[in-house]
Amino acid sequence: MFKRISIYFTIFIVYTTLFSCGNNAGSNGPELVKYPEKKEMILLTDRPPQLETPLKAFREDITPNDLFFVRWHLSQVPTRIDIDTFRLRIDGTVDKSLALSMNDLKTKFAADSMIALAICAGNSRSTFNPKVPGSQWNNGAMGNAKWKGVKLKDILAMAGVKKGSIEVTFQGLDRGALPDIPAFVKSLDVSHAMDGEVMVAYEMNGQPLPMLNGYPLKLVVPGWYATYWVGALANVNVLTDTFKGFWMKNAYRVPSTGPNEKPDSLAKVTVPISNINMHSIFVEPDTSETVAAHKPCLVEGLAFNDGTGIKKVELSFDDGKTWVDAPLNPELGKYSWRRWKYTWTPETKGQYHLKVRATDNAGHMQTDKQWNRSGYARGFIEMLDVNVE
Ligand SMILES: Nc1nc2c(c(=O)[nH]1)N[C@H]1C(S)=C(S)[C@@H](COP(=O)(O)O)O[C@H]1N2
Numbered sequence: 363m364f365k366r367i368s369i370y371f372t373i374f375i376v377y378t379t380l381f382s383c384g385n386n387a388g389s390n391g392p393e394l395v396k397y398p399e400k401k402e403m404i405l406l407t408d409r410p411p412q413l414e415t416p417l418k419a420f421r422e423d424i425t426p427n428d429l430f431f432v433r434w435h436l437s438q439v440p441t442r443i444d445i446d447t448f449r450l451r452i453d454g455t456v457d458k459s460l461a462l463s464m465n466d467l468k469t470k471f472a473a474d475s476m477i478a479l480a481i482c483a484g485n486s487r488s489t490f491n492p493k494v495p496g497s498q499w500n501n502g503a504m505g506n507a508k509w510k511g512v513k514l515k516d517i518l519a520m521a522g523v524k525k526g527s528i529e530v531t532f533q534g535l536d537r538g539a540l541p542d543i544p545a546f547v548k549s550l551d552v553s554h555a556m557d558g559e560v561m562v563a564y565e566m567n568g569q570p571l572p573m574l575n576g577y578p579l580k581l582v583v584p585g586w587y588a589t590y591w592v593g594a595l596a597n598v599n600v601l602t603d604t605f606k607g608f609w610m611k612n613a614y615r616v617p618s619t620g621p622n623e624k625p626d627s628l629a630k631v632t633v634p635i636s637n638i639n640m641h642s643i644f645v646e647p648d649t650s651e652t653v654a655a656h657k658p659c660l661v662e663g664l665a666f667n668d669g670t671g672i673k674k675v676e677l678s679f680d681d682g683k684t685w686v687d688a689p690l691n692p693e694l695g696k697y698s699w700r701r702w703k704y705t706w707t708p709e710t711k712g713q714y715h716l717k718v719r720a721t722d723n724a725g726h727m728q729t730d731k732q733w734n735r736s737g738y739a740r741g742f743i744e745m746l747d748v749n750v751e
């Protein structure tokens with residue numbers, strides 16, 4: 363009996379020293395809520411539902427469906443779909459309009475799959491200084507999942523895109539509470555829609571998508587911000603003109619020179635946001651934890667960009683004076699995030715200022731300062747204050 367308890371105790375000690383070097387001091391965490399098909403998530407707003415993933419979930423390669431973040435813009439989100447009568451419609455300048463059932467998608471096309479990071483353009487917005495309006499996400503408006511579905515290219519080829527077509531629009535089943543609220547419609551260039559990578563996904567991590575993540579179909583636009591990943595996708599429309607709807611012309615735009623501008627001299631020209639900016643974050647320990655001196659502490663995090671690949675991640679424990687390489691976990695695919703881990707043994711007690719920076723395959727490194735009026739595409743070097751006792 364005692365033996366058993368002491369074995370458990372030893373396992374507990376080993377587990378805590380190896381896997382969470384930090385000691386959590388306080389319990390003043392954010393408000394957690396439970397929604398259908400979800401575990402406890404951080405609540406941003408209830409209507410529309412905006413739920414953030416707790417940071418600890420990012421200690422895994424794949425973000426489980428029941429912890430995957432949720433972000434809708436309009437309050438009337440689908441809560442029930444009759445899958446037998448549901449159709450994905452392809453219209454506009456095509457040879458033949460299509461109305462595809464779920465069965466059509468699964469039987470008339472080759473299946474495709476990939477691991478890809480979905481990240482809200484406004485992820486980490488709460489850390490912008492000066493503060494900007496919008497949902498105050500921490501780092502949890504993202505997730506890495508395995509998507510399975512049909513290449514959009516194959517669907518468009520079946521419909522036959524007519525010469526002179528320029529853009530393709532995407533709309534889901536969600537609606538605003540009032541008729542004059544603009545529908546959530548996004549667009550891509552025809553060439554992007556036909557690139558063979560953009561996918562209409564019917565599975566997420568081997569399961570149908572949760573209702574809150576856009577069941578039954580989600581557009582997957584790998585390497586681009588999740589604002590284009592239209593959920594509950596029901597209408598695809600091919601156009602011979604550029605689309606001028608609210609969610610392209612007014613919202614989700616960044617300065618034409620990149621996601622950087624000055625509060626006192628805002629950029630004059632903006633463009634729709636597009637590919638994911640390189641970023642790396644700490645996952646473990648977090649600011650609420652204290653670390654023990656002279657003991658190995660596993661520092662963990664992840665890095666990502668638009669699919670051009672992460673070459674290296676470096677850590678600093680002295681506020682950026684010196685840097686060491688953090689070993690990267692194996693690559694899970696071009697569009698996946700890349701996790702990293704480093705065993706750190708702080709030799710003296712005190713306050714440490716950690717930093718993390720990534721370099722991409724082309725040799726570009728993250729920069730030190732960034733700000734834009736919408737709090738989009740956070741990509742600057744993150745700092746973490748750690749108390750060693
Ligand atoms: N139909 C629809 N699709 C949508 C949205 C939306 O409001 N309606 N929001 C987009 C944005 S901005 C994000 S960040 C992602 C969030 O996807 P998730 O809720 O599955 O995590 O969905 C995108 N697709």
Ligand SMILES: [Mo]
Nearest residue numbers: 482483484589
């Ligand atoms: Mo988003």
